[in-house]
């Protein structure tokens with residue numbers, strides 16, 4: 001059963017069709033990847049899912065409910081969390097405080113009775129950040145700052161976790177550990193979905209991959225299926241030729 005479905009989602013900027021009739025699903029327990037050449041519409045797709053981008057047409061269904069008209073805050077309260085391409089952390093705060101602050105916000109916005117301190121410790125442990133919990137985010141490597149963003153998103157106890165280029169700036173070793181973390185989150189029942197340019201990472205990590213090209217969903221399937229898709233091969237060779 002899918003957690004998120006988009007049905008015929010289209011977006012236009014002025015005269016440009018940036019997403020054209022995109023229907024895809026994201027399933028709990030899976031790590032789903034969205035890939036495609038630069039400008040394919042991947043981030044715009046995330047923005048449609050999280051309520052940051054109005055649709056020209058189409059519907060978004062979450063947990064069986066049509067949420068097309070819902071704003072971002074309402075979607076977050078239903079269980080969506082995302083990270084951004086650009087790091088959006090408080091640089092002058094410690095790793096721990098960056099994570100804790102998200103818990104404070106959740107508590108204030110939802111009146112959920114959560115023990116923020118205990119939950120912060122649990123998530124710092126789960127994400128492997130306990131050793132640098134007291135360091136300022138400004139002083140830690142980018143690769144680990146990406147994990148802090150995920151930790152912060154996890155404080156909201158999401159059902160769906162959307163990650164926009166989470167591996168950028170990570171070393172190979174960091175991205176291997178990161179892949180292990182995402183697999184673990186999926187195994188716990190979270191639907192994890194990432195937009196990512198690191199194709200080897202996506203191919204090894206994601207059980208389902210959606211490929212966008214010029215706003216069109218040209219393929220969906222397993223890594224093996226995607227690798228042998230003539231449309232995908234043509235899109236990537238075309239992109240290289242244009243670069």
Ligand SMILES: Nc1ncnc2c1ncn2[C@@H]1O[C@H](COP(=O)(O)OP(=O)(O)OP(=O)(O)O)[C@@H](O)[C@H]1O
Pocket residue numbers: 013018036037038039040041042043044045
């Ligand atoms: N606010 C906007 N106004 C006008 N055009 C936009 C806007 N945001 C994105 N676009 C255009 O929409 C297209 C898709 O952009 P998007 O950022 O979704 O692609 P992407 O696949 O995430 O690209 P990248 O891999 O480079 O991050 C691009 O042609 C981009 O220039």
